[in-house]
Amino acid sequence: MIATLNLSPIGNCAATALIDQRGRYVWACCPRVDGEPVFSALLTPAAGEDAGVWSVEIEDEATIEQAYLRNTPVLRTVMRDRHGNALEVIDFAPRMHNLNRTFRPWAFYRIIRPLNGAPRVKIRVTPTGHWGRDHATATSGSSHIRYDCGAETMRLTTNAPLTYVRSSRSFRLEGTLGFHLGPDEPYPNDVLADCEHMLRATTAYWQEWVRTLHLPLEWQEAVIRAAITLKLCAYEETGAIVAAMTTSIPEAPGSQRNWDYRYCWIRDAYYVVRALNRLGAADMLERYLVYLRNLTDMSAGGHVQPLYSVSMDAALTEWIAPDMHGYRGMGPVRVGNQAYEHFQHDVYGQMILPLTQSFFDQRFLRPGTIEDFHAMERVGERAFAMYDKPDAGLWEFRTKARVHTYSALLCWAACDRLGNAAAALGLPDRSDFWTDRARIIRHSIETRAWNEKGGYFAGSFEGEEVDASLLQLFELGFLPPDDPRCVATFAEVERQLRKGDNLYRYIEPDDFGEPETAFNFCTFWYIEALHLMGRTDEARELFEAMLRRRTASGLLSEDVKVDTGELWGNFPQTYSLVGLITCATLLSRSWTAIR
Known part of the structure; x- marks a missing residue:
């Protein structure tokens, strides 16, 4: 079979x-x-x-x-x-x-x-x-x-x-x-x-x-199935959230791009709790904040790995299982993930962004404390120290390092949100301190990531390439969507990375050659950006196409083969389900439509 x-x-x-x-x-x-x-x-x-x-x-x-x-x-x-x-x-x-x-x-x-x-x-x-x-x-x-x-x-x-x-x-x-x-x-x-x-x-x-969720008017069945499945990807005892339930489903047939996703990526988990928070599911966010506070204590302001085991084990040494032939015989089957050794500086922002909500959300059983804030400041110091240093980036390149714009953007977000949290706690001096640091990072991004010749933000400082993460520049509030620089960057991303109804992560060759599949989460980022750019009808049409791509169980994996439409990559992929929820909440008609 x-x-x-x-x-x-x-x-x-x-x-x-x-x-x-x-x-x-x-x-x-x-x-x-x-x-x-x-x-x-x-x-x-x-x-x-x-x-x-x-x-x-x-x-x-x-x-x-x-x-x-x-x-x-x-x-x-x-x-x-x-x-x-x-x-x-x-x-x-x-x-x-x-x-x-x-x-x-x-x-x-x-x-x-x-x-x-x-x-x-x-x-x-x-x-x-x-x-x-x-x-x-x-x-x-x-x-x-x-x-x-x-x-x-x-x-x-x-x-x-x-x-x-x-x-x-x-x-x-x-x-x-x-x-x-x-x-x-x-x-x-x-x-x-x-x-x-x-x-x-x-x-x-x-x-x-499910009855406690705040659902959009449209696409409720799809949103409910995605939300339930995201909750299943939580290891509730510790609060960890895994990126997927499987290991080594290839990103593309015979590609060797076989990775073990059964761990808690700080980045992926941030997007999960953010999506569920749109639905009012505060229970998973609260438990994940416990995981993050433990991680903050462990790091003590130093290096944070991109991922940990669900029990917060740091060493996830990658090895190949010799007695598993792989999905459809397409090995290798990897256990562990070498990415735990990477420097990926966006993680500092993705730690602070969800933790910041604890200072504003009155639903939480345990609101954020002054002690929590000071622990977060240690993470912020690390973000400020590393924002302009080369890293592997969110796409986890194994053989090349750059100062990635996305990583710098998340370091900016870390400092910016610390300023907001300090203001909420009545600490004006600390708010000014972190707002000033965010301003410094902003200046670096606006000058060093801007490609003057091409007229767009590049994927790295002093670079020329673009990647899908640049669409987060306006989603995270760095610039408004109608800023001419955002409009130009969106147009360049669209020109280079859109293939039919899909958006690639990037198109330049990586450690394994040129990408053969589109990353479903990036297509959802693109749909979100289309809406923010005022092209909502087009965004809805593309969103419906993505819904038709789901499995019989209503779910998505990580990647899609553009020429065949077949799903590839680990399953069920939290990134992809996050995108589904986010786009549904943004694109749905208002509940006032049923008056």
């Missing part, structure tokens, strides 16, 4: 899994999103063709239909055979309020329920260990199967016949079956009753959370 990105994520902000359109678990890592995959079929494990899945198969299959329960990440797959028999499979990770806390273990529930007749089914559970090298060793108890995956051991508890499950033998489905997959711990409860209870409670939790 050829792997595709037509996948549906389930999760609970601790456990995540990707399920394909046939109802098979093909990707899930244990004991957390950046751990080792126990369901690994998405990346073709060496353990064999049937390895790394948890499937339910109906004999004499006729049709399979799949959809989420409304406003939840609970997935329902309906299978019918050629004789009129039918069944449904319900998949979810439990999440509910219990004992004054949120219950969200690393665990999955699966319910298999006959809908019509007595279909014959085959249940295949074949987790892998050692990054796809081996089938997990299975041993049975009275109502459970233990899977020793090497680094982790899981327990599947069920009322299904264990003989049939272990042998993957087909049998008649004459009643409802319940499955709980979690840590290797005794499960003392009635598993089927628990399945039904957890389904009700989990459904209620998510539908209540």
Whole structure:
């Protein structure tokens, strides 16, 4: 079976899994999103063709239909055979309020329920260990199967016949079956009753959370699905937010641009919380601020990496998993990410921008304090020290460094927002201090990033190239959209980087040659810029084209192949979903339209 990105994520902000359109678990890592995959079929494990899945198969299959329960990440797959028999499979990770806390273990529930007749089914559970090298060793108890995956051991508890499950033998489905997959711990409860209870409670939790969102009038279904999925990309215990749930889905076929995105990029997480904040979802922002405050303490005003693990581990040494052949056999499969060694100076702005909101937002349970501000000042000092120093930039070039305009812009934003925060705290001297530093950086950007010959802002100081991040010059408030310099820069970005309905990140060759795919987030930046430039009808048309590009589950990956429209890159990509939410809120008609 050829792997595709037509996948549906389930999760609970601790456990995540990707399920394909046939109802098979093909990707899930244990004991957390950046751990080792126990369901690994998405990346073709060496353990064999049937390895790394948890499937339910109906004999004499006729049709399979799949959809989420409304406003939840609970997935329902309906299978019918050629004789009129039918069944449904319900998949979810439990999440509910219990004992004054949120219950969200690393665990999955699966319910298999006959809908019509007595279909014959085959249940295949074949987790892998050692990054796809081996089938997990299975041993049975009275109502459970233990899977020793090497680094982790899981327990599947069920009322299904264990003989049939272990042998993957087909049998008649004459009643409802319940499955709980979690840590290797005794499960003392009635598993089927628990399945039904957890389904009700989990459904209620998510539908209540969605009810708190401030949605645009238009495109609500798309926005809700994007918002739920962004929340699934949070590792709530620490507040971290991962860039995607997968590793090593190539940016383009056979390109070797295979990266591990299961970590918390400071940049990506900033855009996530900013997008959700547009919808009023302050819960994720508050938890992420805890992660940032811990990171601020760790850095003590010194170097900050672009990314960390969800537990804030700094060393993410990159290596290649030898027993994983890759998505459609297109390796390598990388674990870890060498970008943790990079200098990317925009991170200082992306730390301060979300933290600044804590001094203004009265909803927060913990408002920002004077102590928080002084800790942020240490980050600001670093931003001011590094704004005109070469770095790898937000596109993470591995073999060349420049003074990137985007990095300088975010350092400017760091100082500018510190000035705003100081004013809110009644510290006029500190406000003047940081406003002055922002003014110094502004002058450098306006003189050194401006390409006099071309008449536009370049992607680097004294440079000539352009990249899509220049569209952030007016989005971040550095210049108004109608400033002639912004208008000229927008026109140059559009001229060089737009290809059909897509905007490339850049077009100059990088470490791996010329880019072959367009970055979906950049296209959303372009749509946003079109709107700010007064071309709203064109922006709406392009936004609708992007919506048509989504998978059956309503999601997007990182990249798109311009000539075929096929999605590539890690999935689901938070950047892309951020762009969807941002553009929908900007472009939607006002709620006053329904008066």
